[in-house]
Amino acid sequence: MDISTPLKPAVLYILLALADGDRHGYAVMQTVRERSGGLVPLRTGSFYRHLSKLLDAGLVAELARRPADADPRRGAHYRLTPRGQRVLAAEKQRLADLAASVASWKPAPRKGSL
Numbered sequence: 328m329d330i331s332t333p334l335k336p337a338v339l340y341i342l343l344a345l346a347d348g349d350r351h352g353y354a355v356m357q358t359v360r361e362r363s364g365g366l367v368p369l370r371t372g373s374f375y376r377h378l379s380k381l382l383d384a385g386l387v388a389e390l391a392r393r394p395a396d397a398d399p400r401r402g403a404h405y406r407l408t409p410r411g412q413r414v415l416a417a418e419k420q421r422l423a424d425l426a427a428s429v430a431s432w433k434p435a436p437r438k439g440s441l
Contacts, residue, residue, distance in 0.1 A: 334418050336367050337377050342386065342415045345407040349390060352378065352402055378405070386411035 334342070337359070344350060344358035352374065359369045369377075381387040390404040407415070 333421065334414075335377075336363070337369055337373065338381065339415075339418060340367050340369070341374070341377055341381065342407060342411055342418075345387060345405060346412070346415055349404050349406045351404045355405065381411070384410075386414055 340359040340363055341355055343362065344355045347358070350358065355378075356369050356371070356374050359367055359374075378387065382389065385408055387405050388408050390406055
């Protein structure tokens with residue numbers, strides 16, 4: 328995963344969901360749906376493809392053990408790694424800078440206008 332380019336919306340929302348705390352996969356998908364207002368269509372297959380890339384890139388880690396209070400019907404739990412936290416912070420800054428740039432943008436005067 329190339330972390331120097333803007334993150335895909337699904338990846339951003341997955342990282343944000345894990346920034347709130349450790350979660351199992353289904354809880355991450357629910358959080359993404361809720362936080363995005365349904366705008367990020369995250370289905371099981373696409374979620375696990377994104378998650379696999381995040382695991383390979385070292386941005387997310389699978390917990391060695393489930394939390395003691397975890398529902399035994401749920402699968403593995405995941406955690407945002409320190410590298411994942413840095414990537415998320417950089418993306419948040421990139422988006423804030425972009426929003427500030429757009430907010431302060433003023434169109435250039437047109438040639439021939441008064």
